[in-house]
Amino acid sequence: MKRTRADGVALILLSVLLLAGGLVTWQAYRQWVALEEMGNHMGMSATAVHGTHPLWYLIGTIVVVSVVGGVYVLVRERLIDEEATTASPDANKGTSRGVDPTDTPITSGPAGGRASASDVPDRDRRVLDLLPEDERRVLEPVLESPGLTQIALRDRSNFSKSKVSQTVTDLEKRGLLYREPQGRTYRVYPADDLALTG
Known part of the structure; x- marks a missing residue:
């Protein structure tokens, strides 16, 4: 609601x-x-x-x-x-793909380290540029490190728990990301067409 x-x-x-x-x-x-x-x-x-x-x-x-x-x-x-x-209709979207929600976040970038904003492809950068600041602060870390938990996402975005949850729900409804349950939290992944390829 x-x-x-x-x-x-x-x-x-x-x-x-x-x-x-x-x-x-x-x-x-x-x-x-x-x-x-x-x-x-x-x-x-x-x-x-x-x-x-x-x-x-x-x-x-x-x-x-x-x-x-x-x-x-x-x-x-x-x-x-x-x-x-x-209540999110796509909450279990990733389980049909065979993705294990307990996997550690996938990282991309030099030497397997955390990806930087410059590692985000131009196509994804254009998507980020079209979003409001609060949605960009939530989606960018997900693009850099798919599989982040909402707790880690809250720490990276410096938003409250409710703000992260609401923003993730809004982005999920627009098809920019999806989440999978893991215990009492969720892992957040970019939509397939936004996922980093390596």
Whole structure:
């Protein structure tokens, strides 16, 4: 679930809770006023006749909305991260190719060392030049070292866990890379037509 959709659902839920609480409070207030008028005619107080003051309904509504909103804020990143990494339709794309997800990352460059940005072919360099900065900072390390884990990718891009996950999901949807599960993380590979050839 994308961040904006999750926020929209949460906003609708909080609005419904506020509306329901407001209606209950308004109804309790109207009943309180009616009973108070009736009690004045009979010489009794409204508390003796009705019981709970409408202000308590209002406070209860505010507390419930605050708790629900607070819980959503606490679990928001986790929900978005989990859905972004598990709901990807191409998450198992590489397993049909016979790629072992426990393999170490493939490296390219002089003497088998880590590839540098200058080792990225011109075709892939043009693709990188068309991408926004955040997507480029995620895709370039994948092109240089296919099979990076998302954890290593987070370290190389200096992005948060959720930012890397969301960016990888966006790039995956556009067919620029794919990922394979490995334990509690994923290995990220460039799409076949972007993979370095050696």
